[in-house]
Amino acid sequence: MKKLILSTSVLMLLFSCGENETTESVSATSEIAHRGCASHDVLLEKLSENPKLAQRMSEIESFTEKAIQEGKLVNGKIVIPVVVNVLYKTSAENISLAQIQSQIDVLNADFNATNIEYNSVPSVFSGVKADIDISFVLDAVVRKSTKKSSWRTDDSMKKSNKGGINPTSPTTKLNLWVCNLSGGILGYAQFPGGPSATDGVVIDNNAMGTTGSASAPFNLGRTATHEIGHWLNLRHIWGDASCGSDLVSDTPTHNTANYGCPSFPHYSTCSGSPIEMTMNYMDYTNDSCMYMFSNGQKSRMLALFSSGGARNSFAQP
Structure with missing residues (x-):
């Protein structure tokens, strides 16, 4: 496993130089084959628009590092209310309550290590696989008909002034927008530190939940698991650069994103040629082939809910 060395200068380098692996422009055929997450690209755009955001995120990283080092992580289960905002032009895009609930069920399984694949984690990673102990409750569904096709x-x-839906209580509720995303993008999230007016996660309606409009190979609800990982301060496992850092000490160094379902063991071309954790939710593999978080990722997420953490308002009684 890699050694984590975090400083403000390293963090700023991560923000500014992680464009080797930005979201690709995909054709209609590759939309099915390749996962498309725009979270890193959106972050780079927001950083270029708002210089103060980099400082805010640097402060969050410093807090996270200190909280992990001192063991000052939140105690007890975190329960996150979820508001699902559905934007639809067609009846298929107006996804059912059953489809929405199937997504909530997947999140609860994935973040509490009760997913059926959890026991399939290879032995080389069994010592670091984690039960995050975060639960999700459907709080409300807001629907809006739109003339926009994507x-x-x-x-x-x-x-709302752009045809969308304003978030509901974004400092205490996770807002999840479901719509027809363009360009082969399955979803994207706002990292901690951004404005509350746009805070939350966006999911393409064909990658939401496990039924209805959900389409293979992204029909097991793992797009939302991946994007909520970003919302909870996790990076892509390859660090969005060749052999980059995801700021987690117990994940192997990946040379790039993995797609589909790589055969195990899949070796990195980075220094030391470690076995890659291709089954980690923060890689780009198919839904059926991602099924674990690591303890280091858990620590990063839980630090957000500590006193003074960027998402501490969600931990309040």
Whole structure:
């Protein structure tokens, strides 16, 4: 496992130089084959628009590092209310309550290590696989008919004056927007530190839950698990750069994203040629082939809910 060395200068380098692996432009055929997450690209855009955001995120990283080092992580289960905002033009896009609940069920399984694949984690990683102990409860569903055939990653779906839906109580509820995303993008999330007016996660309606409009190979609800990982301060496991850092000490160094379902063991081309954790939720593999978080990732997420943490308001009684 890699040694984690975190400083403000390293963090700023991560923000500014992680463009080797930005979201690719995909054709209609590759939309099915390759996962498309725009979270890193959206982050780079927001950093270029708002210089203060980099400072805020640097402060969050410093807090996270200190909380982990001192063991000052939140105690007890975190329960997150979820507001699902559905934007639809067609009846298929107006996804059912059953489809929405299937997604909530997947999140609860994945973040509490009760997913059926959890016991399939290879022995080389069994010592670091984690039960995050975060639960999700469906709080409300907001629906809105729209004339837009697709939505871009410009946060317009989060703004009523742009035809979207404003978030509901974003400092105490996770807002999840479901719509038809353009460009082969399955989803994207706002990292901690951004404005509350756009905080939350966006999921393509064909990658939401396990039934209805959900389409293979992204029909097991893992797109939301992946994106909520970003919302909880996790990076892509390859660090969005060749042999980059995901700021987690117990995940192997990946040379790039993995797609589909790689055969195990899959070796990295980075220094030491470690076996890659291709089954980690923060890689780009198919839904059926991602099924674990690590203890280091758990620590990063739980640090957010500590006193003074960026998402501490969600931990309040």
